[in-house]
Amino acid sequence: MTPNHVTLGDLGWSSDFLRQLDEDELVRFTPARVSGVHRDRVSILSEKGTAQIALPGALSAGDIAVGDWVLMDPETERLERLLDRKSRIFRRAAGDPSREQLIVANVDAVFITTSCTEEFNEARLERYLALAHAGGIPPVFVLTKIDHADDPDSFLDRLRAIGPAVPAVALNAKAPGAAEALRPWCGPGQTVAFLGMSGVGKSTLASALTGLDLETGAVREDDMRGRHTTTAREMHAISGGGWLIDTPGMRELRLTDMAEGIDETFSEIAELASDCRFADCTHGPEPDCAVQAAIGEGRIDAARLERWKKLRAEDALHTASQAELRRRAKATGRLHKSAKKAKDARRGR
Numbered sequence: 001m002t003p004n005h006v007t008l009g010d011l012g013w014s015s016d017f018l019r020q021l022d023e024d025e026l027v028r029f030t031p032a033r034v035s036g037v038h039r040d041r042v043s044i045l046s047e048k049g050t051a052q053i054a055l056p057g058a059l060s061a062g063d064i065a066v067g068d069w070v071l072m073d074p075e076t077e078r079l080e081r082l083l084d085r086k087s088r089i090f091r092r093a094a095g096d097p098s099r100e101q102l103i104v105a106n107v108d109a110v111f112i113t114t115s116c117t118e119e120f121n122e123a124r125l126e127r128y129l130a131l132a133h134a135g136g137i138p139p140v141f142v143l144t145k146i147d148h149a150d151d152p153d154s155f156l157d158r159l160r161a162i163g164p165a166v167p168a169v170a171l172n173a174k175a176p177g178a179a180e181a182l183r184p185w186c187g188p189g190q191t192v193a194f195l196g197m198s199g200v201g202k203s204t205l206a207s208a209l210t211g212l213d214l215e216t217g218a219v220r221e222d223d224m225r226g227r228h229t230t231t232a233r234e235m236h237a238i239s240g241g242g243w244l245i246d247t248p249g250m251r252e253l254r255l256t257d258m259a260e261g262i263d264e265t266f267s268e269i270a271e272l273a274s275d276c277r278f279a280d281c282t283h284g285p286e287p288d289c290a291v292q293a294a295i296g297e298g299r300i301d302a303a304r305l306e307r308w309k310k311l312r313a314e315d316a317l318h319t320a321s322q323a324e325l326r327r328r329a330k331a332t333g334r335l336h337k338s339a340k341k342a343k344d345a346r347r348g349r
């Protein structure tokens with residue numbers, strides 16, 4: 001990619017988006033990728049470079065995320081339409097838990113990063129996997145600090161136990177060439193993001209991939225990659241092609257924010273469950289439980305079943321409390337209305 005000419009393909013445009021346009025839109029509008037979201041406008045990247053455009057009245061900042069594709073009218077510079085996403089990372093909105101709060105959109109791979117240290121935690125990693133699966137993003141395990149461990153392979157074994165089909169890369173994030181190990185997921189048009197606890201090496205790897213000092217948040221705008229691409233504050237060009245999304249929302253994402261995607265994360269348990277005698281088997285004391293049988297035969301780890309149960313229970317609780325919150329909000333609304341009515345009546349309105 002030359003500094004002054006970025007193609008739609010470089011930006012991640014694909015048939016997933018193209019097929020959403022009708023003939024008229026194909027002729028009239030230009031696709032652009034959202035690289036920053038502000039209160040009433042968005043920063044965009046397109047074949048023409050970077051720009052800022054106003055959000056139309058029908059869209060609020062919460063409806064759109066870094067990574068989104070939009071159509072814009074090149075004559076009026078108006079944002080015409082938001083295209084459907086192929087993947088996303090979301091959490092439940094704090095004020096209104098019935099709503100999904102979008103964090104980033106259209107990510108092709110998420111690097112679930114953990115280290116060969118005390119920080120390594122199966123339950124947490126399973127939650128990250130569930131979050132990736134819920135948003136339709138293929139996960140990749142990145143195991144850092146192999147230089148800290150006597151036996152990095154034992155950590156890789158533990159990763160394999162929780163995600164046998166998830167690719168895993170082990171590295172020293174500070175070693176030269178660390179970025180090379182992540183290259184298979186990066187190329188032109190690919191968008192990636194990091195998930196992981198503080199201190200596991202996300203910023204170190206992000207800096208290695210982009211050549212930017214992402215640890216301090218400083219963005220050098222005068223380097224070889226050119227001004228056009230590096231001015232995007234939350235979408236960083238990766239050397240050799242691709243984009244890294246690093247938004248404050250990604251960094252603030254807490255583990256309590258996630259659920260769903262659980263069955264995909266624990267697919268071996270979900271699959272066995274269909275062989276249990278009872279459709280609503282809790283995989284506890286029930287007779288003919290296929291999951292307990294698999295534990296007995298050593299095919300499934302009992303601790304993993306316990307973590308699955310815990311996550312499911314939390315998810316159920318969360319869903320229930322959301323319903324309760326909505327019920328209360330409604331009741332409060334009614335209360336306010338009737339209080340206002342009484343007040344208005346007293347005033348003779």
Ligand SMILES: Nc1nc2c(ncn2[C@@H]2O[C@H](COP(=O)(O)OP(=O)(O)OP(=O)(O)O)[C@@H](O)[C@H]2O)c(=O)[nH]1
Nearest residue numbers: 144145146171172173174198199200201202203204
């Ligand atoms: N020896 C060694 N040190 C590492 C490795 N990865 C990260 N570090 C160091 O660990 C510290 C934390 O790394 P960061 O890259 O800042 O971690 P982070 O995940 O971005 O943390 P937050 O910015 O808090 O989210 C830094 O001092 C890194 O130099 C590694 O693989 N080996």
Ligand SMILES: [Zn+2]
Nearest residue numbers: 276281283289
């Ligand atoms: Zn069962």
